[in-house]
Amino acid sequence: MCPSLRAGAFKNWGERAMKVRTKYVLLFTLPALILYSLFVVYPLLDSLALSFYSWKGVGPKIFVGLKNFREMLFGNFSKEVFNAFFHNIYFFSLATVLELGLGFLIAFLLASKLKGAKLFRTVVYMPNMIPLVIVGFMWGLFLNPQIGLVNSFLKLVGLKALARPWLGDPSTALTSIILVNVWRHLGFYVLVILAAILNIPPDLIEAAYIDGASNWKIASRIIFPMVLPTFRTLLILLFIGSFNVFDMVYAMTGVQAGPFRKTDVLGTVFYRTAFGGLGSAYVDMGLGAAVTVFIFAIVMPLSILYVFLVEGRERSW
Amino acid sequence: MRRLLVLFVVALCVVLLAGEVSIWSWRSQDADVWKQVEQELRKMGKDIKINFTAFAPTEYDAKIAVALQTGTGPDIVYSRRLPGGRTQTMIENGLYLPIDEYVDFSNFSETILKSVTYQGKKYGVPFAVQVVGIFYNKDYFDRFKLKEPETWDELVEIAKTLKKNGITPFFIPGREAWALAMQHAMCGVSVLGPEWIKKLIDGETDFLDPKFTDLNRRLNELKVYYQDGFLANSTTDMDAAFAFGQAAMVFYGIWGYQNWKNLNPDINVGYFMVPPVSKDQKPYAYVYMDGAITLTSNVKNLNDSIEVLKFCATPKFGTIFANVTYNIPAVSGAQLPKVPLLEEIVDVYLNHASPYVYWVGSVFVTQKPSLYDDVLSPGMQEMYAGRISPEELSKRAQEAISQWYEPLKKRLGK
Numbered sequence: 001m002c003p004s005l006r007a008g009a010f011k012n013w014g015e016r017a018m019k020v021r022t023k024y025v026l027l028f029t030l031p032a033l034i035l036y037s038l039f040v041v042y043p044l045l046d047s048l049a050l051s052f053y054s055w056k057g058v059g060p061k062i063f064v065g066l067k068n069f070r071e072m073l074f075g076n077f078s079k080e081v082f083n084a085f086f087h088n089i090y091f092f093s094l095a096t097v098l099e100l101g102l103g104f105l106i107a108f109l110l111a112s113k114l115k116g117a118k119l120f121r122t123v124v125y126m127p128n129m130i131p132l133v134i135v136g137f138m139w140g141l142f143l144n145p146q147i148g149l150v151n152s153f154l155k156l157v158g159l160k161a162l163a164r165p166w167l168g169d170p171s172t173a174l175t176s177i178i179l180v181n182v183w184r185h186l187g188f189y190v191l192v193i194l195a196a197i198l199n200i201p202p203d204l205i206e207a208a209y210i211d212g213a214s215n216w217k218i219a220s221r222i223i224f225p226m227v228l229p230t231f232r233t234l235l236i237l238l239f240i241g242s243f244n245v246f247d248m249v250y251a252m253t254g255v256q257a258g259p260f261r262k263t264d265v266l267g268t269v270f271y272r273t274a275f276g277g278l279g280s281a282y283v284d285m286g287l288g289a290a291v292t293v294f295i296f297a298i299v300m301p302l303s304i305l306y307v308f309l310v311e312g313r314e315r316s317w
Numbered sequence: 318m319r320r321l322l323v324l325f326v327v328a329l330c331v332v333l334l335a336g337e338v339s340i341w342s343w344r345s346q347d348a349d350v351w352k353q354v355e356q357e358l359r360k361m362g363k364d365i366k367i368n369f370t371a372f373a374p375t376e377y378d379a380k381i382a383v384a385l386q387t388g389t390g391p392d393i394v395y396s397r398r399l400p401g402g403r404t405q406t407m408i409e410n411g412l413y414l415p416i417d418e419y420v421d422f423s424n425f426s427e428t429i430l431k432s433v434t435y436q437g438k439k440y441g442v443p444f445a446v447q448v449v450g451i452f453y454n455k456d457y458f459d460r461f462k463l464k465e466p467e468t469w470d471e472l473v474e475i476a477k478t479l480k481k482n483g484i485t486p487f488f489i490p491g492r493e494a495w496a497l498a499m500q501h502a503m504c505g506v507s508v509l510g511p512e513w514i515k516k517l518i519d520g521e522t523d524f525l526d527p528k529f530t531d532l533n534r535r536l537n538e539l540k541v542y543y544q545d546g547f548l549a550n551s552t553t554d555m556d557a558a559f560a561f562g563q564a565a566m567v568f569y570g571i572w573g574y575q576n577w578k579n580l581n582p583d584i585n586v587g588y589f590m591v592p593p594v595s596k597d598q599k600p601y602a603y604v605y606m607d608g609a610i611t612l613t614s615n616v617k618n619l620n621d622s623i624e625v626l627k628f629c630a631t632p633k634f635g636t637i638f639a640n641v642t643y644n645i646p647a648v649s650g651a652q653l654p655k656v657p658l659l660e661e662i663v664d665v666y667l668n669h670a671s672p673y674v675y676w677v678g679s680v681f682v683t684q685k686p687s688l689y690d691d692v693l694s695p696g697m698q699e700m701y702a703g704r705i706s707p708e709e710l711s712k713r714a715q716e717a718i719s720q721w722y723e724p725l726k727k728r729l730g731k
Contacts, residue, residue, distance in 0.1 A: 056402070057382045057406075058407060058410045076686065140551075143549070144549070145550065146550075165549030166549060168492055168547070168549025169549070170702055170704065253492070254493070256493075258492055258493075258494050259492070260695040275375075275376065275378070275379035276375075283378075283379075
């Protein structure tokens with residue numbers, strides 16, 4: 001057989017295989033693509049379109065151009081939006097320090113073969129399994145100024161001066177919510193960091209020990225740099241989570257985000273604006289949609305960065 | 318055996334073939350009302366099954382708006398009172414239907430019917446009248462020989478006596494900003510008086526009037542008699558604390574009574590209107606029509622829904638409603654439970670209701686920024702937390718309402 005003919009046959013076969021493969025790839029991704037378009041892309045585009053309208057949720061939508069954005073960024077509504085925006089930043093900062101800091105510390109302890117480490121690994125993840133609404137309700141009771149566990153404990157150990165209305169005091173309300181949030185999610189961060197620590201080749205650490213490195217040096221010079229890529233991923237997840245936070249605030253201080261909006265975040269501003277509070281509240285879905293676009297504009301660049309980082313890591317592997 | 322089987326099949330058929338009417342509400346406490354209405358209708362030979370569902374008040378309005386527009390709403394809904402942006406929008410878009418041709422409204426007063434009337438048509442059967450004021454534990458008042466106060470100073474004296482004797486005078490649900498706005502409004506009708514509120518509505522006075530700031534100051538000074546950490550407490554905390562005698566007085570509405578009685582059947586509750594500044598002023602109560610039971614455009618079972626609405630307009634419904642909820646039914650001629658408190662509340666509603674108000678049912682809550690949501694709710698919390706002064710609260714009210722309220726804009730030359 002002529003060699004050129006054989007090569008042509010292979011080429012044809014390869015093209016056919018590629019065609020079949022493309023067809024199947026499309027076929028298999030189609031259901032996910034449809035669902036993604038329906039539940040992610042369509043609402044996103046619809047929200048974007050809605051942000052240029054004034055709409056009470058019922059009746060005709062009135063095109064207002066950029067009025068909602070003007071109102072949100074420079075008008076009467078801007079005070080409320082930026083107050084919430086700074087709360088989101090505070091939320092992110094404190095949650096990051098606590099969840100990554102404590103998460104690393106606990107994961108490090110769990111990775112060293114301490115007695116009861118397996119049991120503690122389960123215990124630390126347990127709050128993650130409690131539904132968020134129940135967490136909010138439960139901690140609402142714990143923090144109750146009259147009958148709450150926290151104040152009763154402080155009084156019992158002679159720290160009565162520290163007892164306060166945690167969720168009613170403007171200086172402690174948001175921090176209390178963040179701490180409850182940390183309590184709920186810490187287990188997840190511990191497990192992810194622990195997995196990263198356990199992925200470090202043990203011979204690296206053994207070699208360091210043989211060379212006489214102290215525990216601190218091993219932790220700071222070997223373990224920490226090697227889990228740093230995981231930290232980066234978690235940091236971006238924390239950022240996205242902190243700017244999308246709604247449920248914890250809603251469960252603990254309600255849609256009014258009291259006291260006097262001291263626990264307000266962009267999520268609660270959106271909810272109040274789009275769906276209103278109690279009976280007489282004024283609503284505008286268009287203005288609410290503008291708030292979601294604002295959140296999206298903050299979160300999206302970071303999400304893209306996240307994808308690049310994760311992709312980059314995977315490629316480097 | 319065969320006879321039993323036939324009877325069972327017949328009973329099953331009756332149940333399955335009964336018309337079903339779905340009702341949505343924000344009032345979970347009304348579930349028993351509808352069970353009893355179903356029984357009453359059955360006695361009248363109308364086999365209607367009522368399917369009642371309650372939603373969280375904060376989510377309710379958005380829920381019905383979406384459901385009715387997508388055709389997945391119920392036959393009947395509880396609607397908010399008029400005037401008010403929400404209900405008006407629903408009517409204008411044909412989602413609530415007029416029911417004049419089906420229902421006999423002769424058992425309702427003209428004033429009450431105003432809250433369901435839009436462009437001459439009635440959109441719903443009013444269900445309750447709410448009265449707010451100060452509810453107190455009679456046992457504490459008897460123990461310390463206290464009398465219902467006639468002036469604000471007497472109220473402060475009572476609080477002083479209670480505190481001296483180790484009783485928390487007031488339990489305030491400060492975490493729920495709406496309850497603080499309500500407290501301001503119920504004090505306003507007596508301390509400022511209806512004449513002053515009328516002047517405010519007409520643009521003859523404004524929020525910077527020293528009288529308004531004086532009311533803010535009085536409320537701010539009263540906080541020393543509230544429970545410790547009151548800004549962290551909810552209405553649920555308040556219900557339990559008041560029912561079990563942990564506090565002597567609450568600024569609340571008659572709808573709380575059902576809960577207090579359920580928690581502690583032995584509680585002995587009294588009521589008085591917030592006292593005015595001096596004895597020569599008359600005290601007033603903040604009274605408002607709560608809402609209505611309304612036919613929706615999504616109605617699937619029109620005939621049975623109309624039967625239910627017709628029944629809601631009868632004194633019999635009012636009797637059931639009052640006996641279950643201890644609320645005052647909007648329909649007249651109902652037999653109220655023999656509870657002295659309820660009789661007193663009815664008398665207050667009939668004879669001492671303030672004709673002018675600035676909270677629910679007033680013009681000041683119809684646009685944004687609203688006096689209710691944007692000024693008094695967060696403002697009262699800030700004042701109580703010591704972050705703003707009584708003068709600053711007045712200033713905020715003035716700035717917010719003068720943005721859109723024409724008589725005030727005119728007064729200020731805007």
